[in-house]
Amino acid sequence: MQNPTQWLSSSLSFLSSTPSLFKDPKPKPIIYTLLILSLFSILLILSLTSSTPSPTHTRPDPFLYPTHQTHRIIYDQDKTTPPPPSIAYLISGSKGDSGRILRLLSATYHPLNHYLLHLDPSASHSDRENLALVVQKNRVFKAAQNVHVMGKPDFVYTKGSSPVSFTLHAASIFLRLSVKWDWFVSLSADSYPLVTQDDLLHIMSFLPKDMNFVNHSSYIGWKELRKLKPIIVDPGLYLSEGTDMFYATQKRDLPSAYRLFTGSSFSILSRNFMEFCILGVDNLPRILLMYFSNTPSSLSSYFPTVLCNSRQFNRTVINQDLLYSIYDSHRNDLRSLNSTDFDNMLHSGAAFARKFEPDDPVLDLIDQKILDRSPGSVVPGGWCLGEPGNNTCLTWGDASILRPGTGSQRLEKAIVELLLNGTFRSHQCI
Numbered sequence: 261m262q263n264p265t266q267w268l269s270s271s272l273s274f275l276s277s278t279p280s281l282f283k284d285p286k287p288k289p290i291i292y293t294l295l296i297l298s299l300f301s302i303l304l305i306l307s308l309t310s311s312t313p314s315p316t317h318t319r320p321d322p323f324l325y326p327t328h329q330t331h332r333i334i335y336d337q338d339k340t341t342p343p344p345p346s347i348a349y350l351i352s353g354s355k356g357d358s359g360r361i362l363r364l365l366s367a368t369y370h371p372l373n374h375y376l377l378h379l380d381p382s383a384s385h386s387d388r389e390n391l392a393l394v395v396q397k398n399r400v401f402k403a404a405q406n407v408h409v410m411g412k413p414d415f416v417y418t419k420g421s422s423p424v425s426f427t428l429h430a431a432s433i434f435l436r437l438s439v440k441w442d443w444f445v446s447l448s449a450d451s452y453p454l455v456t457q458d459d460l461l462h463i464m465s466f467l468p469k470d471m472n473f474v475n476h477s478s479y480i481g482w483k484e485l486r487k488l489k490p491i492i493v494d495p496g497l498y499l500s501e502g503t504d505m506f507y508a509t510q511k512r513d514l515p516s517a518y519r520l521f522t523g524s525s526f527s528i529l530s531r532n533f534m535e536f537c538i539l540g541v542d543n544l545p546r547i548l549l550m551y552f553s554n555t556p557s558s559l560s561s562y563f564p565t566v567l568c569n570s571r572q573f574n575r576t577v578i579n580q581d582l583l584y585s586i587y588d589s590h591r592n593d594l595r596s597l598n599s600t601d602f603d604n605m606l607h608s609g610a611a612f613a614r615k616f617e618p619d620d621p622v623l624d625l626i627d628q629k630i631l632d633r634s635p636g637s638v639v640p641g642g643w644c645l646g647e648p649g650n651n652t653c654l655t656w657g658d659a660s661i662l663r664p665g666t667g668s669q670r671l672e673k674a675i676v677e678l679l680l681n682g683t684f685r686s687h688q689c690i
């Protein structure tokens with residue numbers, strides 16, 4: 261068994277501490293399969309080894325790091341404002357997505373958050389290496405040491421069960437990396453935020469930390485049956501090369517031991533819930549993991565089904581994922597958003613939107629009108645104290661000072677509507 265620390269490399273230790281990863285352009289099939297198949301033992305090891313895997317880390321840059329006293333400006337902050345939470349972002353993409361991943365990272369960056377970047381095996385190893393280099397060279401990311409690049413990629417087929425295994429893998433890395441995050445968000449490279457992190461963290465600081473934003477429905481129509489009855493085997497779980505999904509000729513009945521819920525592949529999940537799925541002693545998450553491993557589109561059903569079948573968590577779920585997207589039923593896929601959708605996106609009050617074409621002009625519009633982000637730099641927030649006109653985020657203040665803007669009002673309105681209408685309880689797990 262490999263040391264679990266080899267599964268990820270911090271942006272800072274990526275090149276120095278794991279040179280062997282680079283000599284090995286493709287993961288060795290046997291080791292790879294073994295590692296995937298023994299997901300549980302790895303998670304177990306991750307949970308047992310509590311120290312952080314960072315002996316080679318350099319210390320945070322004292323001139324940028326927010327706790328540096330001479331750079332700290334204490335504002336007269338309202339004492340009733342709860343301390344800001346922290347979000348663990350998994351940002352993943354495929355071949356050719358490095359640019360989008362970096363742009364999405366800059367658009368969602370905040371020093372209190374944690375980031376894990378992943379390029380799947382369709383990307384070359386030098387792409388991964390370059391991504392880590394760019395992250396390593398960026399002064400802001402380097403200062404907080406909160407951006408990491410996954411050194412060893414996971415296969416992620418959208419249709420099969422490998423996305424669930426990948427998502428749990430990433431969450432387990434976050435659990436091991438840091439004790440200080442509250443929500444887990446997995447973004448694909450074709451997503452983009454519709455509010456600044458100051459807006460999002462500000463609003464989430466008022467919410468109970470155990471809330472989960474997950475679209476779910478127990479309604480099973482013919483469309484859902486088409487995803488739940490076939491038996492498939494995801495090649496990502498046992499082959500080292502990408503191939504087509506294996507479909508069995510027979511179909512199976514729906515389970516009667518638990519209620520199935522379907523939803524969407526995007527969700528905002530609480531840390532408590534991720535711990536329940538990965539480290540919990542209740543066997544429900546593992547039983548469902550086994551069941552969904554042979555189901556197409558398992559990612560959109562796994563988390564809703566675990567949440568709603570668990571006594572502990574069925575009251576924490578909100579039936580809205582805060583993602584704006586438009587489904588194109590003709591093409592059976594999400595429609596690409598463009599500038600025509602800008603106003604609707606804004607009025608939706610969503611925190612994120614998907615999907616966008618690479619470098620679509622609407623992304624520049626979002627940068628300009630919503631995020632106030634200039635090309636190549638991060639979104640300025642309450643923590644940025646630099647001279648106006650320069651890259652203001654090169655001088656840091658206290659990272660827990662948030663400067664929410666109009667985005668927080670949109671988000672607040674959307675969430676208050678969800679909670680106040682009574683739709684919250686009456687739409688829960690039905």
Ligand SMILES: *[C@@H]1O[C@H](CO)[C@@H](O)[C@H](O)[C@H]1NC(C)=O
Pocket residue numbers: 568570571574575688689
């Ligand atoms: C949550 O589970 C409890 C216990 O099984 C059940 O009584 C309750 O109705 C469930 N709530 C929802 C919203 O499903």
Ligand SMILES: *[C@@H]1O[C@H](CO)[C@@H](O)[C@H](O)[C@H]1NC(C)=O
Pocket residue numbers: 475523524579580581585
């Ligand atoms: C999630 O649920 C909300 C509210 O029910 C809905 O507006 C949205 O379209 C759903 N998203 C997806 C991807 O189904």
Ligand SMILES: *[C@@H]1O[C@H](CO)[C@@H](O)[C@H](O)[C@H]1NC(C)=O
Pocket residue numbers: 595596597598599600
């Ligand atoms: C945006 O997409 C819609 C639907 O695909 C299309 O009708 C419209 O012309 C597009 N607008 C722009 C500005 O590209």
Ligand SMILES: *[C@@H]1O[C@H](CO)[C@@H](O)[C@H](O)[C@H]1NC(C)=O
Pocket residue numbers: 647649650
């Ligand atoms: C800020 O920008 C001005 C010109 O716009 C430049 O002269 C100055 O050196 C910059 N300061 C820093 C700290 O980069």
Ligand SMILES: *[C@@H]1O[C@H](CO)[C@@H](O)[C@H](O)[C@H]1NC(C)=O
Pocket residue numbers: 677678681683
């Ligand atoms: C909440 O109620 C208002 C007015 O009753 C309605 O317009 C709005 O659509 C409702 N929101 C949700 C999410 O159901």
